[in-house]
Amino acid sequence: MDQPTSGAGPADEADGGAEVLGRPLPEGVRRRVIALVSDAFGGLTVSELPAQLRQYARFTPTRRAKFAGNAMAAALESDVLFRQRIGERLGQSQPELTGALEAGSPPAAADPLDVAAAAYVLRPVGWVKLVESAGEEVQRADAERADEETRRELEHLREELERARAHTRAETERLRTELEAARKEAESLHRKLRSALSEVKRGEAALRRGAAEVDAVRAESAAQLSAAESESRRLKGRLGEAEAALEASRRAAREGRSVEDMRLRLLLDTVLDAASGLRRELALPPATTHPADTVDAVEPGRMSPKDIAARALSETDPALLDQLLALPQAHLIVDGYNVTKTGYPQMPLEKQRLRLLGGLSVLAAQTGAEMTCVFDGAELAAPVLLAPPRGVRVLFSKAGVTADELIRQLARAEPPGRPVVVVSTDREVADGVAKAGARPVASVLLLKRLSRV
Numbered sequence: 001m002d003q004p005t006s007g008a009g010p011a012d013e014a015d016g017g018a019e020v021l022g023r024p025l026p027e028g029v030r031r032r033v034i035a036l037v038s039d040a041f042g043g044l045t046v047s048e049l050p051a052q053l054r055q056y057a058r059f060t061p062t063r064r065a066k067f068a069g070n071a072m073a074a075a076l077e078s079d080v081l082f083r084q085r086i087g088e089r090l091g092q093s094q095p096e097l098t099g100a101l102e103a104g105s106p107p108a109a110a111d112p113l114d115v116a117a118a119a120y121v122l123r124p125v126g127w128v129k130l131v132e133s134a135g136e137e138v139q140r141a142d143a144e145r146a147d148e149e150t151r152r153e154l155e156h157l158r159e160e161l162e163r164a165r166a167h168t169r170a171e172t173e174r175l176r177t178e179l180e181a182a183r184k185e186a187e188s189l190h191r192k193l194r195s196a197l198s199e200v201k202r203g204e205a206a207l208r209r210g211a212a213e214v215d216a217v218r219a220e221s222a223a224q225l226s227a228a229e230s231e232s233r234r235l236k237g238r239l240g241e242a243e244a245a246l247e248a249s250r251r252a253a254r255e256g257r258s259v260e261d262m263r264l265r266l267l268l269d270t271v272l273d274a275a276s277g278l279r280r281e282l283a284l285p286p287a288t289t290h291p292a293d294t295v296d297a298v299e300p301g302r303m304s305p306k307d308i309a310a311r312a313l314s315e316t317d318p319a320l321l322d323q324l325l326a327l328p329q330a331h332l333i334v335d336g337y338n339v340t341k342t343g344y345p346q347m348p349l350e351k352q353r354l355r356l357l358g359g360l361s362v363l364a365a366q367t368g369a370e371m372t373c374v375f376d377g378a379e380l381a382a383p384v385l386l387a388p389p390r391g392v393r394v395l396f397s398k399a400g401v402t403a404d405e406l407i408r409q410l411a412r413a414e415p416p417g418r419p420v421v422v423v424s425t426d427r428e429v430a431d432g433v434a435k436a437g438a439r440p441v442a443s444v445l446l447l448k449r450l451s452r453v
Helices: 010-015 027-041 051-056 061-067 069-078 080-093 095-103 112-122 127-282 305-310 318-325 336-343 349-367 403-413 427-435 443-451
Strands: 331-335 370-375 392-396 420-423 439-441
Touching: 027 061, 027 069, 027 080, 027 112, 027 127, 051 061, 051 069, 061 069, 069 080, 080 095, 080 112, 095 112, 112 127, 318 349, 318 420, 318 439, 318 443, 331 336, 331 349, 331 403, 336 349, 336 370, 336 443, 349 370, 349 392, 349 443, 370 403, 403 420, 403 427, 420 427, 420 443, 427 439
Parallel strands: 331 370, 331 420, 370 392, 420 439
Antiparallel strands: none
């Protein structure tokens, strides 16, 4: 806050003179002046306040003293009318002090700060001396209080120092005793430590010797174990090879006998059924054929070779398939996807299989021939849950084996002389089964025959 340094009261102005402070207001007087103005401030209307103080009209006295102290001090110093109004409010609140100051004899028992603050506001004759004497009194009182506090603080510090010295002497003595005991204990511990270090070194040496012996034993054991494991693996390998060879020889012997027996039996059945069928169809009397009758010639009234050729069936005539399946013990092998993708490729694979197998089941029931349908296993995303229809064997090729290879294996498995018909338009399949003695036919031929079922 700006320190007011001068002022003129009404009485001084009336006498034509002016009193001026020779130094700033003492801090205590200044705070008391601001408190007086703040208290009297609330009794004035807004219009009675200087313009710069109207914004603080609604503040409490404490907040006015805190936030408007500088502004109130400046207005009190510069605005005579505002100072007179504050003096009137002061006279109403403290009439005895105000009357005594105006009479020129302030009360002896009054607080010097209150007297100086009231004199600064009212500005009676001699107010400067009152303010300065109050300031000196306050300073003297402050100095006395400070000296008293300093003496008390000094006495307190001396007592604290004496207590600290006594405590330090006791603590020093105690520490000296503890240090001596610690020194003796340290010497004892040092001797024990040297002895323990010697024991540790001897133990480490023994441990190193033991570790070296253990490493040697472990290395020897590992070498013996490795040799034993190698010998065991070699013996197990030889034993496995011997067992595999023995099992292979046994299986080959069993399969050789069973396959050869089956092939011979099937061939015998084929020959017997063919002979019996020919005998029934031709109704040939026994032993009526003579060697001369076997000579190929054209007799009067008989058909010529040209006539027989003219009656031959086309490769796409379904009747050709009926004649082939009518042969004794005929076996029809079908390249499944080759037929379905030729006849109805737009259908899903599952529906293609079901449609083809349904037709083959009916054909098997009509002809009595053995039928095997082969599908490529590479087309499968998962195992097929399929119940084979009656009279039809359904096979899928294994991983790494195509349906064409499986068909050739089936054709080679048949004995020579048995009528085997393979349905496929694949040229490689047809050539392969033809070498094995089977009769290849086109897929269109089977599709036409199934359309009549």
